[in-house]
Amino acid sequence: MIVAPQHDDIDRKLLAALQDDCRQSLATLGEKVGLSPPAVLERVRRLESSGIIRGYHAVLEPRLVGLDITAFIGVGIDHPRHIAAFEKASLDMPEVLECHHVTGPHTLMIKVRARDTAGLHTLISAIRELPGVDRTETMIVLDTKMEKLKIELPPPSEESTTRRRARRA
Numbered sequence: 001m002i003v004a005p006q007h008d009d010i011d012r013k014l015l016a017a018l019q020d021d022c023r024q025s026l027a028t029l030g031e032k033v034g035l036s037p038p039a040v041l042e043r044v045r046r047l048e049s050s051g052i053i054r055g056y057h058a059v060l061e062p063r064l065v066g067l068d069i070t071a072f073i074g075v076g077i078d079h080p081r082h083i084a085a086f087e088k089a090s091l092d093m094p095e096v097l098e099c100h101h102v103t104g105p106h107t108l109m110i111k112v113r114a115r116d117t118a119g120l121h122t123l124i125s126a127i128r129e130l131p132g133v134d135r136t137e138t139m140i141v142l143d144t145k146m147e148k149l150k151i152e153l154p155p156p157s158e159e160s161t162t163r164r165r166a167r168r169a
Contacts, residue, residue, distance in 0.1 A: 007052070010035065012153050014043055015052070019150045022056045059149060067113040069120050070141040074106030075133060082132020083107065089130050095123050106137065 007015070013033045017024065026037035033040065047053045062070065077083055083101065090096045090110060098111040110127075114120040120138070128136055 074137040075108040076135035077107040078134040
């Protein structure tokens with residue numbers, strides 16, 4: 001079980017600001033959250049070391065870099081012993097952006113981007129050849145209305161709020 005590290009309102013504001021633009025200066029971030037630049041740096045490093053911040057990335061427009069096809073592929077695996085091998089193999093496929101172990105008629109759901117339908121066909125063929133894959137179902141995306149990258153943080157639980165108040169007292 002993963003236990004979420006505790007974070008306060010300043011951490012929450014800092015995480016929101018970094019998700020909006022991670023290239024902001026420490027001084028700008030400090031103004032937004034009410035801390036000095038060194039204090040902001042210390043908090044950011046703590047959030048990174050705790051695993052809450054996993055990295056910093058440029059967000060590309062897929063079509064402008066030649067990836068015109070987006071698809072979701074449901075993958076059926078014939079035995080649970082093959083799941084880890086599939087997940088490992090998918091890491092080596094540059095077209096695979098996401099791989100999720102899901103409930104329902106599929107064992108895994110992957111999100112892929114390909115240059116064109118021929119590239120998608122080649123990818124599907126490669127996936128079907130992997131050990132344990134007994135079926136695939138491909139859904140091609142016709143249009144994307146929304147693709148959020150920003151995670152809205154849930155409010156702190158009542159329990160964590162109560163613990164923070166108790167520590168301050």
